[in-house]
Amino acid sequence: MLLLSTVLSAIASGLLILSAAFYLRHLQKTKTQRKLTSFESTMYIVIQLAYILFAISLLIGIFFR
Numbered sequence: 139m140l141l142l143s144t145v146l147s148a149i150a151s152g153l154l155i156l157s158a159a160f161y162l163r164h165l166q167k168t169k170t171q172r173k174l175t176s177f178e179s180t181m182y183i184v185i186q187l188a189y190i191l192f193a194i195s196l197l198i199g200i201f202f203r
Contacts, residue, residue, distance in 0.1 A: 155192070158185050 165182045168174060174182060 158188065161185065162189075 162182070162185045165174065165178055165185075168178065169182070
């Protein structure tokens, strides 16, 4: 049961990362066409920050195991 929970968590994390990538790409395209709304600007910054923090956590996990 613990293995199933771990697998489902990994799948959910992957889907969240993938959907954030698509939304970030959409925001980048929208940014070239018009000015982003305050919500879109916030999401643009939050997604980029999340990717940076995710990359840092992966690096820490790899190098300090």
